[in-house]
Amino acid sequence: MSEFPLWQLSACDLAAKIAAGEVSSTDAVTQTVERMRAVNPKLNAVVDDLGDEAIAQARSHDEQMAKSGAIGPLHGVPVTIKENIDQTGRATPNGVEAYKAIIAPDDSPVVRNFKKAGAIVIGRTNTPEFSFRATTANELHGRTFSPWNDWASSGGSSGGASSAVMAGMGSIAHGNDIGGSLRYPAAATGSATVKPGLGRVPAWNPSQTAERGLLAQIMSVQGVIAREVKDVRAGMRALVEYDPHDPWMVPMPFDGPALGGRPKVAFTKNMYEFELHPAVEQALDTARDCLVEAGYEVVEADMPDLRECARDGVRALFGEVKVMLGDEIIKHGSDTLKKIFADYYEVFDPHEGKDLLLAMARRNHYHRQFNLMFQDYPLVLTPFLPTPTYEWDRDAQGIEGVRETLEAGIYSIAFNYTGLPGGIISANYNDGLPVGVQIVGPRFREDLILDACEEIESRVGVMARQLFAREG
Numbered sequence: 001m002s003e004f005p006l007w008q009l010s011a012c013d014l015a016a017k018i019a020a021g022e023v024s025s026t027d028a029v030t031q032t033v034e035r036m037r038a039v040n041p042k043l044n045a046v047v048d049d050l051g052d053e054a055i056a057q058a059r060s061h062d063e064q065m066a067k068s069g070a071i072g073p074l075h076g077v078p079v080t081i082k083e084n085i086d087q088t089g090r091a092t093p094n095g096v097e098a099y100k101a102i103i104a105p106d107d108s109p110v111v112r113n114f115k116k117a118g119a120i121v122i123g124r125t126n127t128p129e130f131s132f133r134a135t136t137a138n139e140l141h142g143r144t145f146s147p148w149n150d151w152a153s154s155g156g157s158s159g160g161a162s163s164a165v166m167a168g169m170g171s172i173a174h175g176n177d178i179g180g181s182l183r184y185p186a187a188a189t190g191s192a193t194v195k196p197g198l199g200r201v202p203a204w205n206p207s208q209t210a211e212r213g214l215l216a217q218i219m220s221v222q223g224v225i226a227r228e229v230k231d232v233r234a235g236m237r238a239l240v241e242y243d244p245h246d247p248w249m250v251p252m253p254f255d256g257p258a259l260g261g262r263p264k265v266a267f268t269k270n271m272y273e274f275e276l277h278p279a280v281e282q283a284l285d286t287a288r289d290c291l292v293e294a295g296y297e298v299v300e301a302d303m304p305d306l307r308e309c310a311r312d313g314v315r316a317l318f319g320e321v322k323v324m325l326g327d328e329i330i331k332h333g334s335d336t337l338k339k340i341f342a343d344y345y346e347v348f349d350p351h352e353g354k355d356l357l358l359a360m361a362r363r364n365h366y367h368r369q370f371n372l373m374f375q376d377y378p379l380v381l382t383p384f385l386p387t388p389t390y391e392w393d394r395d396a397q398g399i400e401g402v403r404e405t406l407e408a409g410i411y412s413i414a415f416n417y418t419g420l421p422g423g424i425i426s427a428n429y430n431d432g433l434p435v436g437v438q439i440v441g442p443r444f445r446e447d448l449i450l451d452a453c454e455e456i457e458s459r460v461g462v463m464a465r466q467l468f469a470r471e472g
Helices: 011-019 025-043 051-068 109-116 159-166 183-189 214-219 229-239 278-293 306-324 326-332 335-348 353-376 398-407 410-417 446-460 463-470
Strands: 046-049 078-082 120-125 172-177 192-195 221-226 265-267 298-300 379-382 422-430 433-440
Touching: 011 025, 011 229, 025 046, 025 051, 025 078, 025 120, 025 159, 046 159, 051 120, 078 109, 078 159, 109 120, 109 229, 120 159, 120 172, 159 172, 159 183, 159 221, 159 463, 172 229, 183 192, 183 422, 183 433, 192 229, 192 446, 214 306, 221 229, 229 446, 265 278, 278 298, 278 379, 278 422, 278 433, 278 446, 306 326, 306 335, 306 353, 306 410, 326 335, 335 398, 353 410, 379 446, 410 422, 410 433, 422 446, 422 463, 433 446
Parallel strands: 078 120, 078 172, 265 298, 265 379
Antiparallel strands: 046 120, 172 221, 192 221, 192 422, 379 433, 422 433
């Protein structure tokens, strides 16, 4: 028997126990659904409870196991899906009241790949309106709370995913990221994630009626959030199966070729015009020391043109958003969201017309410069934000709130703009909240990033254990 309840187990450990016949899928899913129904009323992370269907599916999985073995590597593992991608027969409202009647005619590739791996969806998680805030709240479902305290943000836009998985509502949570929406929630809640690079995980919504803008296509990616790094790896391995609906998808193994030793790591604390908080600096120093202890060579070095890349990237993205989504936000957005977008446009001065095209052309320059750096340093340890977790509605507190949550996220947006992967792992615990750092690397080397994150986690500890310990 496990020393922990089934809902606390990692996805990898749970899958191993189910495959060995030590526990049933039915027991694993039933206990996790019970946990979800006990804690979700306070957190409001899961906004579409699929528990009854999940338990019935788990029974079917047990029958399948008895007949012919496991369906896949995540057989019987409970997972959640963010409510902005399609799942057959469920609403895909993207946090918007006016979209709540959009019912998916089929599964998106992420849902399909999870099912092929044997995972069981127990619920769908909350996202802010249009999935475009650094926190998770909307008029359709309300606010998602942090599992740590009521003051802190659960992050955005995958805040429902991060809050759910950290509270034990599923072992792996799906999320996505166009400007930080996997990494903000992971940093805020102490969970682990890797934002995959462009072309890694197939993305497509069967319910869509028009194509997304070009920048949205190349900056937005699908991924997972989990309590432990090994579960991020397991989830990503399940999701990278090819799907022809996504023209950007590149079919290739998740694990890349061995490098013949530990990769050299560049290390930077440079926040440019933003002040680095002492707790974040301590987290960076701790992460560096963990990597050195694990045998990595860590060298201080700044990334070339990082600040210019981040500025161009966010101005280009908001230039496209203003054209492609602006009317919908004015028509269907809440007063809060419309005020936030007015602040976004003031802070980021969206690129338009020729300036937008020139900025998109410069994207190649930034990517090239980063690639050249990766020749010497295959990994880079960076801050994610200059400050620890922020107040839950900080991005709605005017210009200064937008600057603190989004403009300061230069190490977030730069890697969306260039389509490069970046992982988040906690390396400090400050004032009752985790503090995350970021590790970035070359395209298609999420495996190297997770290796490094795992070394930090093994020395700092799994943050969810502190949450669970509070419950006794």
